[in-house]
Amino acid sequence: RKEVEQDPGPFNVPEGATVAFNCTYSNSASQSFFWYRQDCRKEPKLLMSVYSSGNEDGRFTAQLNRASQYISLLIRDSKLSDSATYLCVVTPYNTDKLIFGTGTRLQVFP
């Protein structure tokens, strides 16, 4: 079983839609969680950290469920510019080595 699993998609949504991605992780001792964004043929960039209480950054909301070992990302009012691959990232306990999921591709159409 992969340490971090994501639905590869693609998720095809119209502009203005709300879309949610989930990610599951296998190591219950994982300590830090993130969402990165990667545009086609570009490097990944940190989108947001995920905190236990949930957190919001503009149109983006991230949540963590430690009991079920999953992380979610909600994007409201989707823009064409949100089209990208979203990478779920986890750090195991007591290490700064980041473990990346394979990513979920989002395509927003007009």
Add this chain to the structure above:
Amino acid sequence: NAGVTQTPKFQVLKTGQSMTLQCAQDMNHEYMSWYRQDPGMGLRLIHYSVGAGITDQGEVPNGYNVSRSTTEDFPLRLLSAAPSQTSVYFCASSYSPGTFYGYTFGSGTRLTVV
């Protein structure tokens, strides 16, 4: 600031050749890592460093060497290239990658081994 600079951007190697992928950062970050990205596999950690003189293996270290003689530079050496090493390689640096600082990635090196 240049951020994280990787060279070259593209490279074609013949099987058995060796080469060094260069990575330099100007942000005085202690943490640096090398990842490779393959279709359907996500980013996989090759080698990792928490400061000058300190390196550690990641998930897929075989066939690669690293050294960290300065804070700024973290080169990745392919000892004897194999077609299985055809991939996109990303170097990344951070103050503390497991926090809200996250990693800053270079733009990548696309390597083809024939």
